[in-house]
Amino acid sequence: MEWEAVIGLEVHVQLATKTKIFSGASTAFGAEPNTQACAIDLGLPGTLPVVNEEAINMAIKFGLGVNAEINKVNVFERKNYFYPDLPKGYQTTQLDKPIVGAGTVDIALEDGSVHTVRIHHAHLEEDAGKSLHEDFAGMSGIDLNRAGTPLIEVVTEPDMRNAKQAVAFARKLHSIVTTLGICDGDMSQGSMRFDVNVSVRPKGQEKLGTRTETKNLNSFRFMEAAINKEIQRQIEAIEDGFEIIQETRLYNGDTGEARSMRSKEEANDYRYFPCPDLLPVVIDDSRLDKLRAEMPEMPEVRKARFIEELGLSNYDAEILSGEKATADYFEAAAKTSGDAKLAANWVLGELAKTLNQNDTEIKDSPVSAEMLGGLIARIKDNTISGKIAKQVFDALWKGEGSTADEVIEKKGLKQVTDTGAIEAIVDEVLAANQAQVEQYQAAEEAKRGKMIGFFVGQIMKASKGKANPGMVNQLLKKKLG
């Protein structure tokens, strides 16, 4: 049977405020345990929360960035559960009246089409602390520095059908929040965490299958692997006659193994109710207008500009504008090189391939945008051929020079455009291959085109790829008659 997967995401985005959502304690990452956890974060009796204005502003910006409606009256609720890293005994969050309503995010699919993922809503809430289970005999250690850090939880509709689409969405969301400057986007520090809901159904069936939720994936690679593994597990289970149980699962990125964490029936009764310590948040038009005016160029707008101003195709523009780091890199390379299309080809081709092979993010690329731009400029002005350019790129990647010019100079890769020098090589090759010359001259015109390739190949080899191919062709035709 042919199966179809249905995927929805819940994404926790840590907001880049200086302080907690309900207290004036710092949110800086990496401080000594519990040095940034004040009486409010600890849930001590008698304390009262006060909402951080910047958290509200950032959540609104997110809503504007995904074409969503902003709920002008939104309400905080208490979600009750017990865990030591949540000392209040409840998480302050939003349920019925979240700050951000329904919206949309566009993603590029591999076939070159553009797909819209609907956002169900996004709400504000506080993060929990961290529990450390090692190193303490029979005890767990609790660090509450992260407790109270503002989050938005973004909930999508089940609009994705495979892991690649889910990752494309995740990357786009990453791009949106970093472009807006509301999140530092550092996934290794947990600034964005993904929960994936996965179910499968026979292709063509309307009704959704039972879903599972895999929690807390903090890299795009783990996310793709975890989704593929879960889809496979569900299909195999159903085909073997088992039923899928609605449950929460954990995926270990290091081992690639997944396991069940808890099943939903017994666990979730959170007894939500409106938080009596917090009044409804009312957002007035002047705040909305001010934030609207502060909105940066969003990926969609940037994409349109890449198409109109730089002449890129719809698909290239979608991929290049999808992530802020990639878009910034491409624009800088295009500017330095003076050739946007060539820059697009290099960023999507050689650079993407090499980043992928080395499992490196573009922001950490050893070849900077300026270096690549400088390299492309040398292809454009005929100093080197495209083939030699790849050698130069590899050398730059390995740190064998800080600019393309330096590498070209040091390795003597400059394309030979001196007619005399090329002519000498052409003569040498022709003299060494008399038999082929005679065959060529005896051949019909129609077959000659193919045969000339042999001589070009020999000459390029003899010149170590440095001869200008256009000039070689011209000279050959002249000499072979």
Added chain:
Amino acid sequence: MAIDRSTIESVAHLARLSISEDEVRQTTDKITAIMGLIDEMQAVNTDGVEPLAHPLDATQRLRVDEVTEPNQREQLQAGAPATEDGLFLVPRVIE
């Protein structure tokens, strides 16, 4: 609406309350009585009435995003039963 004992036991478990057999019975009766009161209120016609999130007719004041709380770990951990390396220690939690 009657509340049965399994609901009481489940809520007690979620609230991490240990209650005796007698208390289960008493609480079941008490909460059933309260539910009667709620049923009465449910009967009131509330068409066109906005749900109330807070009894005060006021809106939330917002705070400027500036650090106002310095490190007070020493004082805040003074009352904790157990700490180590700056961490609060609790009975081991295993998922």
